[in-house]
Every structure is written in C-alpha cells, then in structure tokens.
Amino acid sequence: MVADITSVLPKDQILTPKDGEAYKEALHRWADNAERPAKFIVFPKTSEEVANTVKWAVANGLEIAIKGGGHSTSGASSSEDLVIDLRHFGGVTVDTEKRLLTVGGGAIWETVDKEAAKYGLATVGGTVNHTGVGGLTLGGGYGWLTPKYGLTIDNLVQAEVVTASGDILTCSETENADLFWAIRGAGSNFGVVTYFVLKAYPQTNPVWSGLVVFTPPQLPALIKAARTWAASASEDESCFIFFACPPPAFQPMPVLLPFFNGPEEDARKRFKPFFDVGPVADMTKVIPYEQQNSLQNPMAGHGDRKVLKSAALSAIDEGIIMTLFKEYVKLTQEQPEAKTCAILVELHSFEKLMQVPFEATSFANRGPFYNITFALRWKSPELDSVMREWASSHAKAVRHEESERSGMNLEAARGYANFGLGDEKARDVFGENYDRLAEVKAKYDPQLVFRKWFPIVPKGYTGEVPA
Numbered sequence: 001m002v003a004d005i006t007s008v009l010p011k012d013q014i015l016t017p018k019d020g021e022a023y024k025e026a027l028h029r030w031a032d033n034a035e036r037p038a039k040f041i042v043f044p045k046t047s048e049e050v051a052n053t054v055k056w057a058v059a060n061g062l063e064i065a066i067k068g069g070g071h072s073t074s075g076a077s078s079s080e081d082l083v084i085d086l087r088h089f090g091g092v093t094v095d096t097e098k099r100l101l102t103v104g105g106g107a108i109w110e111t112v113d114k115e116a117a118k119y120g121l122a123t124v125g126g127t128v129n130h131t132g133v134g135g136l137t138l139g140g141g142y143g144w145l146t147p148k149y150g151l152t153i154d155n156l157v158q159a160e161v162v163t164a165s166g167d168i169l170t171c172s173e174t175e176n177a178d179l180f181w182a183i184r185g186a187g188s189n190f191g192v193v194t195y196f197v198l199k200a201y202p203q204t205n206p207v208w209s210g211l212v213v214f215t216p217p218q219l220p221a222l223i224k225a226a227r228t229w230a231a232s233a234s235e236d237e238s239c240f241i242f243f244a245c246p247p248p249a250f251q252p253m254p255v256l257l258p259f260f261n262g263p264e265e266d267a268r269k270r271f272k273p274f275f276d277v278g279p280v281a282d283m284t285k286v287i288p289y290e291q292q293n294s295l296q297n298p299m300a301g302h303g304d305r306k307v308l309k310s311a312a313l314s315a316i317d318e319g320i321i322m323t324l325f326k327e328y329v330k331l332t333q334e335q336p337e338a339k340t341c342a343i344l345v346e347l348h349s350f351e352k353l354m355q356v357p358f359e360a361t362s363f364a365n366r367g368p369f370y371n372i373t374f375a376l377r378w379k380s381p382e383l384d385s386v387m388r389e390w391a392s393s394h395a396k397a398v399r400h401e402e403s404e405r406s407g408m409n410l411e412a413a414r415g416y417a418n419f420g421l422g423d424e425k426a427r428d429v430f431g432e433n434y435d436r437l438a439e440v441k442a443k444y445d446p447q448l449v450f451r452k453w454f455p456i457v458p459k460g461y462t463g464e465v466p467a
Helices: 017-027 047-059 109-117 133-138 177-183 216-230 264-270 318-334 336-340 381-406 426-444
Strands: 040-042 064-067 082-085 092-095 100-104 156-162 168-171 192-199 207-209 237-244 253-260 285-287 305-313 342-348 370-378
Touching: 017 040, 047 082, 047 156, 047 168, 047 192, 092 109, 100 109, 109 133, 133 192, 156 177, 168 177, 177 426, 216 237, 216 253, 216 318, 216 342, 237 318, 253 264, 305 381, 318 336, 318 342, 318 381, 336 370, 370 381
Parallel strands: 040 082, 064 082
Antiparallel strands: 092 100, 100 192, 156 168, 156 192, 207 253, 207 285, 237 253, 237 342, 305 370, 342 370
C-alpha cells in the first residue's frame, strides 16, 4: 500500500469487513447475487474526496466500483476491492427560472420526481423510482416521458466527472465535448459522475395510470389492441404489456400498465382498444406524476436474486409475444420460484428519440424499436445458472428472429444496453460507436481504471483486459 486510506478520507467515511453490521448493510444491492465482499467501502462527501479516493485506489492497484442506486444485476456497482458509494451525493436542486435540475450522482429517481414536483416540473426518469439516476442516465435512460422529451441523455445538459487521473471536469456540448458525448450512453467507463444537470419541463397536471389485468385467452386480442393503439399513439402516452403472476391466484396473466399525461376521460378514449377486450381487473386511477414511477415498486423491490436481459421488437409481433408467454408459463410451472419473474414489452413512440442524430451521443441503441425486458427474480442460489441461461437464451432467440424478420441488425445488444445478456463484448454493445469511444477512453482513462460495465479498451492499450 502506498499509504493508508485514512490519508485521503476520514475514518468515519470508510468501512471494512471489520465493521460488522454497518459493513454488511453497505454491501447490499438491489439484487442479492450482485453483492461482492469489498475490502473497502467509502462514502465521499465532496468531489475532491472522490478524486482523492480514485487516485489512492489507482496508486494501490485496486479495482474501483461506483455505487449509486445499486441496481446493476451484473455486479457492476460492486467490487472485491473498493466501492465508491455516492450516497452523500443524493440531493437535487431546482432552478425554476432555467428549468434545470442539478442532481447528485448518488440520487435515486424518487428524490428527483418529488423535488421537481414541488415546483410543478418533471424530467425523463426511470420507471422504477428507487433506481439510481447515475446508472440509468449513463446507460441511455427510458422513461414515461420519453415519447415527449426523448431519452434521459437527450435531456442532460452538463455533468461533473472525476476521471481516472483524479481530475474534476465539467463537460457539456461546449466544454470537454468529447467526454460529454461519451458519457451519454457508455455507462461508467469514463469516471465517477458526481453531478448531472437535466432539463425539466412543466408538469402541473396529474396523470392516469395503473394495472389492468387480462386472462391468458385474451392475449391475442390484447396484442391486436396494442397494434391499433400504437398506430396513433401520441407523445402523451405509452404502456407496458407484461407477464406476471399477480395475486390472489399467482398464475401467469397478461397485464397492461398504461400511462397518459392528461385527463382520465381522454385517456380512456386513447386506450379504448384495450378496454374493449374486457379486462378482469381495472386498477387505473388519476395520480400525481411523482407517484407514477412508484407503481412497479411492489414487483421490483430490493432483495432476492435477479437478472435483467433485453431484446428489441421492431413491430408488435403476435407470434413472438405469444411464444414468450407460453415459455413464461412453462418456466413458472417448472420452477415455482419463477412466479416472481416478469417479461415486459415496453410500447412507446420512438419518434422523439429518433430526432436526435445517432452520432450525437455514444448511445448505440437509438432505433425504431420497442424494448423487451426479461426481469427474472428468484431466491435459491442453485437456480442462478438456470435463470441466467433461460433469460439469455430467450433474449437471443427474440433478437435473432427479429433480425431475420425486420432486416435490421438486432442480434447484438439492440434494446436497452443496461440489460445486456452479460455475454456480449463491449464492441457488440456500442456497435459503430466503439472505435470513437476507444479514442476518448485513451484520453481520459488510458490505463483502463474504470472497467466494471462493458469495459471499453483504450486505443493503444496493451495491458490486461477483463473477461
């Protein structure tokens, strides 16, 4: 060791395995299988302390993980060496005149939604409100307001980044523009983002949403209704169709989660094709926008073992969706623990996000397609390989079938890169942006210090590359 870690941080901002319950609590992540026994967990309170920690870790040859919301199921926010926990960067400040939100790198979306709502504002955030702002934003960021305002990264105007050298840099379209381009889609590859500045928009009216449950025989009619709805969907609406095992029967059912940014009367007109199918339960209601991103919390709570995988759907294809439901039913029959799993088909207009040129950000999955998310959850470690393989194989099958059918290259990580298969290489995930990212990486992280999320190898790098 070059120097003791207390040379860069106060002792009360450091935890090690000797610190008992406090240490164990700090290891917890959204998914139990993403936890790792770190040598050090640190809690910096300033950007300067983050910078000093990074320099100390590099000098001591320690792997660095960055923990914001801790939602990565791959373990990207955990390390057996050092974890920089950004919980002290969890605040939000609102500039009502400029309609800007300055958000700490350790904030969760619940904090953003509630603070913005105090001023009649909102921004594009995650659809589960205890997700971290950092991970979702740096990975691209879809939300209920995406049809109207684009991806989260399309609303990012500035960020503060602590790089591998310990420099504290502000980046935007006019300052360190190459770094700003890179962080909008390439995850934590370029450093620790301590602050984000996001555009905010007026959101004074309540919204309409809630769960609508159907029976399995109604699924073909539900898919037909989705095609009818999608043909004229406006920027004020979107929906999920997902498969779950809701109470009281806990049997596989298709469920609709609609969203309309306006009055209930108008919402029911827009979503009439779905209600004409005849749902067995309608739990929709008018709620404040800041509650919208909490609706999935009961299904997406902390704990248990989890995996998230993704695929892309270029059209609302009955054959693919029906096959997925049949496979989902089979999984829940073969593995009782799988009744906490879900498959989500996320339907939203992609017109707004397609208005941003592909080359404007490093986000490689900007395309005219919907996301399918395989959200698997179980308790027994013995099922880890079974569940991972099930999710990966079915995501791959959808990707292959969609590539064959649509003529688009959807084989790699098309869909939401935050939910990659886990066996892709970074070049697959970032596609044609990879070479440019490798050049930017060589400038800001030439020794591959940040390598926990689809690591981009710096151009000219000759050292060891993680598997």
